Amino acid sequence: MLYKIRDEITKDYDVIIIGSGLAGMTAANILGRNGHKVLLLESHNKMGGFATWFFRNDREHVFDISLHGFPVGMIKTCRKYWNKELADSIVQLKDVRFVNPQFQVQTDFTKEHYTNVLKTQFGIPQDTVSEFFEYLATMNFYDNSHVSNRELFEKFFPGRNDVTRFLMEPITYANGSTLDDPAITYGIVFSNFMSKGVYTFRGGTDLIIAKMKDELLKNNVDIKLQTKVDKILVENGKTVGILLDGKKISAKAILSNANIRTTVLNLVGEEFFPQEFIKKTKEVRLNSSSCQVYMGLKKDAVIPHIGDLIFTSSYPVYDPERLLDLKVSSRTFSVYYPKESRPQDPDARVAIVSSTNCHYADWKNLSSEDYEKEKEIMIEDTLKGLEAFLPNIRDQLEIIEAATPLTVERYTLHPNGSSFGTKFEGLDISMNLHKALPGLFHAGSVGIIMSGWLGAANYGAIQSNTIESYLGTQNV
Numbered sequence: 001m002l003y004k005i006r007d008e009i010t011k012d013y014d015v016i017i018i019g020s021g022l023a024g025m026t027a028a029n030i031l032g033r034n035g036h037k038v039l040l041l042e043s044h045n046k047m048g049g050f051a052t053w054f055f056r057n058d059r060e061h062v063f064d065i066s067l068h069g070f071p072v073g074m075i076k077t078c079r080k081y082w083n084k085e086l087a088d089s090i091v092q093l094k095d096v097r098f099v100n101p102q103f104q105v106q107t108d109f110t111k112e113h114y115t116n117v118l119k120t121q122f123g124i125p126q127d128t129v130s131e132f133f134e135y136l137a138t139m140n141f142y143d144n145s146h147v148s149n150r151e152l153f154e155k156f157f158p159g160r161n162d163v164t165r166f167l168m169e170p171i172t173y174a175n176g177s178t179l180d181d182p183a184i185t186y187g188i189v190f191s192n193f194m195s196k197g198v199y200t201f202r203g204g205t206d207l208i209i210a211k212m213k214d215e216l217l218k219n220n221v222d223i224k225l226q227t228k229v230d231k232i233l234v235e236n237g238k239t240v241g242i243l244l245d246g247k248k249i250s251a252k253a254i255l256s257n258a259n260i261r262t263t264v265l266n267l268v269g270e271e272f273f274p275q276e277f278i279k280k281t282k283e284v285r286l287n288s289s290s291c292q293v294y295m296g297l298k299k300d301a302v303i304p305h306i307g308d309l310i311f312t313s314s315y316p317v318y319d320p321e322r323l324l325d326l327k328v329s330s331r332t333f334s335v336y337y338p339k340e341s342r343p344q345d346p347d348a349r350v351a352i353v354s355s356t357n358c359h360y361a362d363w364k365n366l367s368s369e370d371y372e373k374e375k376e377i378m379i380e381d382t383l384k385g386l387e388a389f390l391p392n393i394r395d396q397l398e399i400i401e402a403a404t405p406l407t408v409e410r411y412t413l414h415p416n417g418s419s420f421g422t423k424f425e426g427l428d429i430s431m432n433l434h435k436a437l438p439g440l441f442h443a444g445s446v447g448i449i450m451s452g453w454l455g456a457a458n459y460g461a462i463q464s465n466t467i468e469s470y471l472g473t474q475n476v
């Protein structure tokens with residue numbers, strides 16, 4: 001059932017899920033489908049977390065926030081944990097472009113095409129390319145390798161900043177990973193994309209989340225929106241439920257889809273965990289955040305096909321730190337051609353979303369006047385960047401507005417508007433949470449493998465399995 005805002009929750013549950021991001025929703029769907037009593041609580045007025053969208057001008061314009069591209073594995077994930085209809089609406093984006101002072105490349109983002117470009121455009125011998133891809137293929141999530149991205153690229157392509165840019169920049173754009181991050185995190189995500197290219201949902205985020213909501217309700221998951229959970233309750237060393245408006249709602253297990261640091265330090269509280277666990281949690285670094293500029297075109301505006309995803313930069317070399325700079329010179333344009341992205345809506349307009357990685361502090365520390373000013377500068381710079389591809393864009397625009405890390409923080413409750421939750425070390429805390437506090441589980445953005453649409457959904461599935469094992473022990 002879908003609770004209304006004023007409804008009081010009086011039932012007990014097997015599992016309460018805090019947060020309806022892709023991880024929370026996927027776990028809820030599996031647990032509900034398997035016959036468990038599940039309550040899914042979301043603080044926002046719609047489900048999806050980062051997988052979200054917004055309308056403007058009475059729904060004439062719609063903007064997708066994070067539907068830019070994910071690996072082919074999402075088809076299997078949707079078929080397995082959601083339904084065939086969702087899986088069947090996933091399509092490939094074939095036109096990915098790179099435009100920067102070091103190179104211009106148009107690609108379908110597959111291993112075959114990348115191999116060809118590395119050989120013909122960058123002059124890398126076939127053997128080196130093969131060895132690089134073979135090395136990535138051997139990388140395993142459970143490896144305890146300390147090789148960094150910097151070391152990885154120096155090993156295979158010494159002194160080749162342009163090759164590093166070609167191989168790494170899309171992943172940096174996507175999730176803020178740097179040359180100092182573990183190569184394993186890059187290797188797994190990059191290999192996932194290289195297997196068959198970049199995919200998206202046809203129909204838009206609003207349609208997908210609506211279908212997921214229907215599926216959850218069909219599987220008897222109870223849902224309540226606009227409900228922010230403030231406290232997870234612990235009694236006798238294990239979780240027993242949550243506190244909502246001063247009232248206890250009991251559950252055998254809790255799955256938090258909120259940020260892992262927030263879950264441990266705020267929703268539960270330091271006093272309920274071993275000291276060493278708290279120390280490690282406090283050491284978990286948050287990931288960087290994102291800025292976006294949303295551009296909605298006039299009703300009859302038509303644009304040429306300039307690519308689906310365009311990674312563009314005027315910065316002379318690849319430098320992940322510069323990608324985060326307030327005075328950014330690098331951005332990714334996602335172009336939504338309505339006939340392809342929203343075939344169900346004959347009135348859909350062209351939408352273009354520009355995304356950049358950025359530091360929360362750069363925006364948080366601005367006065368409100370400077371904040372507005374910086375937003376205007378970002379909008380203007382974005383338009384200048386887009387004019388290289390669409391010289392008449394200013395005449396065709398009806399809507400343009402910007403979001404900053406403060407916007408991300410407000411809507412997803414991730415501290416510092418962190419786009420991909422935490423860095424890699426958050427995974428260890430997340431996966432061992434139920435060992436530190438029985439009954440408490442976490443799924444959601446921790447490091448880049450368990451983040452992104454595919455990573456988050458798969459992590460939700462993994463944790464639903466762990467929860468089912470725990471529930472088995474509680475029913476004895």
Ligand SMILES: Cc1cc2nc3c(=O)[nH]c(=O)nc-3n(C[C@H](O)[C@H](O)[C@H](O)COP(=O)(O)OP(=O)(O)OC[C@H]3O[C@@H](n4cnc5c(N)ncnc54)[C@H](O)[C@@H]3O)c2cc1C
Nearest residue numbers: 019021022023043049050066068069229258444445452453
């Ligand atoms: C700008 C941007 C672009 C992106 N582009 C892509 C892309 O192209 N491809 C891709 O694969 N990924 C992309 N991502 C990342 C991807 O969207 C996320 O990794 C993924 O959706 C995260 O899912 P999650 O399950 O971790 O939950 P989140 O999306 O973090 O959702 C958590 C939910 O929990 C809720 N919540 C938190 N605390 C509470 C509480 N106390 N009570 C109730 N509810 C609570 C929040 O409101 C939120 O809805 C992008 C992200 C950003 C920011």
